Amino acid sequence: MLSMNFVRLSFALLFAFATGACSSDSSTDATTAQSKSATAKGPGLQQRSSAGKSVLFFGNSLTAGYGVEPEEAFPALVGKKIDSLALGYEVINAGLSGETTAGGRSRVGWVLRQPVDVFVLELGGNDGLRGLPLTDTRRNLQAIIDTVRRRSPNAQIVLAGMQIPPNLGASYAADFKALYREIADKNELVLIPFLLEGVGGNRRLNQPDGIHPTPAGHRILARTVWTVLQPLLEAQASAQQAADSAALVTQEG
Structure with a gap:
C-alpha cells in the first residue's frame, strides 16, 4: 500500500511538471541558479580552495537550491560540515535548475x-517527470561518468539516487529507481539510495510548489548526503596523510 506522503508526492510532482517548476524551459530558474552558485563562492569557499581539493555537486534545481538562499542549500550545508572537521575541501555548487541528464551531458x-x-552526480529527476526513455537517461548518466573519469581519473564519484511516483506506470517508476543502483554497481560508485529520503511528499519540508525543499528540507538532504560523504572524505584525508608521512620519511632518509 502506498503511504499518504508518497501519494502527496505524486500529485506534487505532477503539478510541478505541469507548471514548469522543473522545466528546462524556465530561463528565470536557470538564471537564478547560476547567480546563486556564483554568490555561494564567498570567502569561506575561497579559503578552502587553497588546499587544492574539491567536492563538486553537479545537478538540477535540488542542488542549485531553487527558492532558498545559497547558504541554505544542501551543498553549502555539507561544506560547513566539511569545514567543521577541517578536512580542507572546496565545495563547488554546479547545480542548474531544469537540468536533464542530456543537458548535464552537454x-x-x-x-x-x-x-x-569528489564528484556528486544528482540528475535524472527531470527525465523521470517527463517520462523520457530510461535508455536515454542511462546513456546520458554513463556519458557523464565517463567524462568525469577522463577529466579527473582519481575522482571519487557519488551518485544520488532519485525516485518518482507511479503516475507514469508502476513499471516505469520501479525501473527508474533501480536504474541508479544498476549504474552505481556497474561503475563501482558510491550511492546515496534516495536523496529526498524523509523530505519528498512532506508539505512542511517543501515550498508551496510541493517539490523544492525548504531550508529545513535542505538540512535533511545535507544530513543524508553527509552520511555517505563523510567516511569517503575522511578516508581520502587519511590516505593523503599517510602519503605525506611516507614522503617525509623518504626525504629524511
Whole structure:
C-alpha cells in the first residue's frame, strides 16, 4: 500500500511538471541558479580552495537550491560540515535548475575544466517527470561518468539516487529507481539510495510548489548526503596523510 506522503508526492510532482517548476524551459530558474552558485563562492569557499581539493555537486534545481538562499542549500550545508572537521575541501555548487541528464551531458565538460576530487552526480529527476526513455537517461548518466573519469581519473564519484511516483506506470517508476543502483554497481560508485529520503511528499519540508525543499528540507538532504560523504572524505584525508608521512620519511632518509 502506498503511504499518504508518497501519494502527496505524486500529485506534487505532477503539478510541478505541469507548471514548469522543473522545466528546462524556465530561463528565470536557470538564471537564478547560476547567480546563486556564483554568490555561494564567498570567502569561506575561497579559503578552502587553497588546499587544492574539491567536492563538486553537479545537478538540477535540488542542488542549485531553487527558492532558498545559497547558504541554505544542501551543498553549502555539507561544506560547513566539511569545514567543521577541517578536512580542507572546496565545495563547488554546479547545480542548474531544469537540468536533464542530456543537458548535464552537454555541460559537464565545461564544468570540469579543472580536476576535482569528489564528484556528486544528482540528475535524472527531470527525465523521470517527463517520462523520457530510461535508455536515454542511462546513456546520458554513463556519458557523464565517463567524462568525469577522463577529466579527473582519481575522482571519487557519488551518485544520488532519485525516485518518482507511479503516475507514469508502476513499471516505469520501479525501473527508474533501480536504474541508479544498476549504474552505481556497474561503475563501482558510491550511492546515496534516495536523496529526498524523509523530505519528498512532506508539505512542511517543501515550498508551496510541493517539490523544492525548504531550508529545513535542505538540512535533511545535507544530513543524508553527509552520511555517505563523510567516511569517503575522511578516508581520502587519511590516505593523503599517510602519503605525506611516507614522503617525509623518504626525504629524511
